[in-house]
Amino acid sequence: MVLPSDDTEVTYPRGDTRSSGRVLHREPHGEGRQAVLLDVTAAHPVDSAWPDQGPDRGTLTVGEAVLDLLDCVVGATDGSALFVGADVPVRKGTPGWAFVAVHVVDASTPVEEGEEVQVEVDEAHRIALSVGHTACHLASLALNAALADDWTKPVAPDALGRPDFDALAISTSTITPDGSVDRYRVGKSLRKKGFAPARLDGAPDAVAATIGSTLAGWVAGEAAARIEAEGPRLTDRRYWTTELDGRPVSIACGGTHAAALSELRATSVTLELEPADGALTLTMRTSARLPLTPPDAPRP
Numbered sequence: 001m002v003l004p005s006d007d008t009e010v011t012y013p014r015g016d017t018r019s020s021g022r023v024l025h026r027e028p029h030g031e032g033r034q035a036v037l038l039d040v041t042a043a044h045p046v047d048s049a050w051p052d053q054g055p056d057r058g059t060l061t062v063g064e065a066v067l068d069l070l071d072c073v074v075g076a077t078d079g080s081a082l083f084v085g086a087d088v089p090v091r092k093g094t095p096g097w098a099f100v101a102v103h104v105v106d107a108s109t110p111v112e113e114g115e116e117v118q119v120e121v122d123e124a125h126r127i128a129l130s131v132g133h134t135a136c137h138l139a140s141l142a143l144n145a146a147l148a149d150d151w152t153k154p155v156a157p158d159a160l161g162r163p164d165f166d167a168l169a170i171s172t173s174t175i176t177p178d179g180s181v182d183r184y185r186v187g188k189s190l191r192k193k194g195f196a197p198a199r200l201d202g203a204p205d206a207v208a209a210t211i212g213s214t215l216a217g218w219v220a221g222e223a224a225a226r227i228e229a230e231g232p233r234l235t236d237r238r239y240w241t242t243e244l245d246g247r248p249v250s251i252a253c254g255g256t257h258a259a260a261l262s263e264l265r266a267t268s269v270t271l272e273l274e275p276a277d278g279a280l281t282l283t284m285r286t287s288a289r290l291p292l293t294p295p296d297a298p299r300p
């Protein structure tokens with residue numbers, strides 16, 4: 001059994017949805033499934049260390065066989081064994097470890113090491129996640145902007161120079177098709193850092209309306225956006241970059257994104273606050289597309 005010694009080369013950051021690669025390794029992966037490692041892939045794997053953007057859907061074509069991509073997960077190997085998802089025992093960048101995209105497919109079609117494989121990603125699903133991910137970044141910056149006056153002490157700034165509520169309070173972030181759900185914890189430690197939650201707690205709808213209009217303004221600006229990568233490998237640092245209010249913005253991000261802010265449509269943001277043992281849980285739901293089916297037209 002030979003496991004790769006290099007990180008997988010990934011082409012999804014530049015927007016690719018198709019790739020040709022070679023099988024470097026395959027092994028059984030649970031009942032009726034196999035894990036396939038390729039030298040290069042266009043399929044975005046979910047990263048269990050920060051699973052905000054889920055796996056791409058799509059297919060692997062091996063010879064005549066077309067296999068559904070059942071899952072795509074970040075894994076790692078030290079050359080002796082393959083660890084997948086939450087079982088990866090080390091952080092990215094640990095010497096002697098390669099981080100890889102693990103393609104999970106049905107095991108009934110044998111896949112051989114060295115075989116050529118075509119990866120084809122479900123484009124509609126990818127676009128929806130990319131739009132959702134861009135909306136998520138914009139909404140978090142707009143949230144920081146809306147809460148910028150509610151800090152009594154200086155804290156680390158965000159990409160636009162405002163107090164980074166998002167980074168300091170986030171507990172989970174989930175990219176959905178055409179949107180995102182971000183959960184924040186507003187507790188003692190955030191208050192100690194100088195955050196005054198009174199306005200957020202007292203008038204969340206007003207704060208949400210401010211976020212919504214900031215977001216709509218940025219989308220109307222139609223700025224281009226792109227991923228800047230320090231290299232082609234899975235763990236090379238990548239940054240989502242755009243321009244907002246005339247300022248360059250750069251945010252570290254491993255996901256996929258819309259190529260222009262104008263791809264977002266009908267943005268909306270809601271905020272929900274719930275008490276949670278002495279703290280508050282804030283849920284921000286962001287949506288960035290018209291529903292696929294228009295509302296019923298008025299009947300004659």
Ligand SMILES: [Zn+2]
Binds near residue numbers: 133137252254
């Ligand atoms: Zn991101």
